[in-house]
Amino acid sequence: MSQIFKPVFAILAVLMVATGAAHAASKEKIDRRTDKALAEFREDIGGADDVLARAAGVLVFPSIKKAGIGIGGEYGQGALRVGGQTVGYYSTASASIGFQLGAQARRQIIVFLDPKALEKFRYSNGWEIGVDASVTVVTVGAGGAIDATQLNQPIVAFVFDSKGLMYNLSLEGSKISRIHDD
Template identity: 55%
Template sequence: MKKTILLALCVSVTAGAASKEEIDAEVRAALVAFEKQAPAGHELAKNASGMLVFPNVVKAGIGVGGEYGEGALIIDGQTVGYYSLASASIGFQLGAQSRSQIMLFMNDEVLAKFRNSEGWKAGVDGSVAVATLGAGGGIDTETAQKPIIGFIFSGKGLMYNLTFEGSKITKLDR
C-alpha cells in the first residue's frame, strides 16, 4: 500500500512535467527570492562556475515519502540544461511541503564531474555543504570554502536541518 502511494505521487508529478519556458520562469522567480532571503548566498553565486536551481521541490509522504522537482543548470547567466531531482525515504512522515533548492558548483572541476555524469547522486558523486547563515546574514567561512554549496529555502526564508544527501539528479531531455 505504501509503495502504491509513493508510486502514485511520482507518477502524478512526472505526468505534469514542465516545459522549458515554465521551468525558466520558475527559476527566475526562485533567484529573485534567493537574492532577497540570502544576499550573502547570492554574492557567493557570482563566483560559482555553475548554479543548479530547483525552484519547486515537492516532498510528500505517509510513512513512505518521496520528493521531486525540475530545474535548470545556469552557467554565466545562461541556461545550459534541464534536470530533475528525486529521492525516496522511509520512516515517520506525514504531510507535504514545497521548497526551492540551489546548488552552487564553486569550481570547474566539480561542475564538469556533475555535467559528465549519467545520474548524479548527492553524497555519493559529490558532497553538498548546506549553507547556514551566521550573525549578520553571512555564510559560515568553512562552508564558503566547500566545492559544492547548497541552499534550501521556502517563501518563509532559509530552511535548516535539511539535506541534499540521497537526492538523485538526472538530466532531462528538453
C-alpha cells in the same frame, strides 16, 4: 524488487502524478520559475549575490514537493545555469523510509563553487547526492544572510522558502537526472 521498496516506489509515483511530475515541464516554464527563484533568493537572502558571483554553475530547483507518512518521496524540476545562461534541464527525485510525517514544498539552489565538481556533474549519467558527491546543506530563512567567504566546500545547497511542515530534511540520496536534451 524487495517487498519493502514496492511501497516506496508506489508513493513516489503517486507524488509525481499529483505534482504533475509525470511529464517534464517545458523549457520556457522551467526557465521562468528558475528566474523567479533566483530573484527571490537574491532579494530575500543577504550575501546571495556574492555566493552566485563565486559559482562556476548553479542548479536551481524552483519547487521540490515532498510528502510522507513513514514512507516518503519528493520530486522537482529545474535548470542548470553557467555564466547566467541555462545549459541543461534536470529533475530531482528521492524516496525514503523512516520517521517522517507531513508535506513540504521548498526551493533548492545547488551552487558548484569548484569547476571540477561542476564538470563531473555535467558529464555524469545521473548523479546522486551522497554517492557521486557530498553536498553541504544550508537552510536559510527569509531575511537570513550568507557569508560567502565562509563557504569552502566544492558544492553547497541552499534550501529556502519552505512551506508546510516536514521533519527530516536531507538531500542524501536525491537522484538528479537530465530531463530535456539541448
